[in-house]
């Protein structure tokens with residue numbers, strides 16, 4: 001909408017990522033604009049999760065340059081696998097949040113505590129305020145009445161909605177979703193997708209979503225990127241990718257998943 | 260303190276009742292030593308486990324060497340070392356403290372492995388979630404990882420507590436007057452060892468049984484998912 005929204009918030013330039021001898025990303029280039037909703041699709045092992053995990057600083061990368069809001073992940077004299085100090089990585093993490101396929105809620109904490117913990121410890125927000133905001137978020141995902149439950153007492157869909165509220169409580173500018181519905185029973189997928197759909201309307205929030213829910217991808221994203229062997233083989237507006245894919249690999253993949 | 264006593268060795272019953280008060284005094288020393296030793300082992304063992312997992316190789320390696328050394332040398336050697344060698348460096352500790360420290364050090368090496376196993380058994384996704392929420396490594400340990408490790412480590416910790424209680428008699432060699440040392444001294448004076456040693460053995464058996472039962476209940480009472488530490 002605003003001019004600001006056309007500025008790139010994420011920029012991968014010639015990034016290389018290797019796991020030992022295995023090269024997962026090679027000369028990888030990828031730009032995301034502020035507020036954009038981008039879906040990553042592609043076959044298993046093509047590097048979709050790796051891209052999100054690098055952005056979340058869960059995985060280091062070896063070569064090239066990655067910036068978030070202009071801030072480089074690698075520091076000029078950065079040491080260790082991340083080529084950056086812990087302090088610098090924490091600075092980056094203040095802008096990014098992630099929702100995992102397996103939810104990764106903290107099983108020993110109630111739903112409310114799961115959501116409140118990081119704002120309390122990391123952002124230093126007062127408890128009353130943190131709880132108030134957590135309840136708003138839980139209300140938004142439809143689970144305010146479950147605030148005193150433990151994760152094990154919730155269904156998978158409910159757990160994933162709590163995980164989304166927990167990620168949002170840190171007020172990220174970029175929210176990453178790695179197959180958020182893949183671990184769910186089919187009848188629970190809808191409730192999670194509808195929460196994500198709601199977020200897609202927040203136009204300051206940049207979203208990267210890895211999913212196999214093609215219809216959903218088409219509906220919520222501004223752009224779809226088809227990954228193949230560590231490269232973006234084809235990208236474009238959802239109607240282009242799903243309606244008239246140019247690359248043979250894309251057509252092949254889509255026909256296999258839509259079949 | 261024993262010179263004033265005359266022990267009535269006419270029957271095993273009179274003998275037992277006459278030495279019981281002094282054995283019970285020894286029991287309190289035994290319990291205090293075990294409690295202090297175990298407290299040291301719990302705290303220091305955690306420190307060892309965390310240092311051993313440090314990303315700085317110099318730290319993790321040094322810790323590994325220390326732990327390995329403590330584990331692989333006899334408690335008696337460590338005890339004598341603390342008792343006779345430390346004073347040469349001007350560090351003079353009361354015998355009781357020296358004993359508790361020796362027990363604590365050796366068992367810290369054991370408990371550190373228990374902690375390490377418990378910590379490593381926590382799902383990797385928990386670390387990833389903690390990182391994604393921007394918790395520091397220390398916060399992740401304290402609020403997320405260790406609370407989930409606790410229910411898993413309680414059984415092994417309990418076994419070490421029982422083992423440690425049974426090792427307290429070794430402290431008598433550095434003049435700590437715990438139960439076993441007292442029983443031995445009584446025997447030396449009366450030339451009747453059977454009753455005092457049996458009595459001490461039975462008390463140890465009772466202690467061990469009580470501990471095991473208590474641990475069993477604790478284990479059942481702990482929530483499996485973990486307990487928040489704050």
Ligand SMILES: Nc1ncnc2c1ncn2[C@@H]1O[C@H](COP(=O)(O)OP(=O)(O)OP(=O)(O)O)[C@@H](O)[C@H]1O
Pocket residue numbers: 019022024042043044045046047048049050051
């Ligand atoms: N920790 C790791 N160690 C070694 N290889 C890894 C590791 N993580 C990922 N890989 C490899 O990197 C490649 C890309 O993995 P990635 O998880 O990014 O794929 P993906 O596109 O998310 O696939 P999927 O749809 O199965 O989730 C795969 O070949 C995978 O085996």
Ligand SMILES: [Mg+2]
Pocket residue numbers: 048049050178
């Ligand atoms: Mg993946």
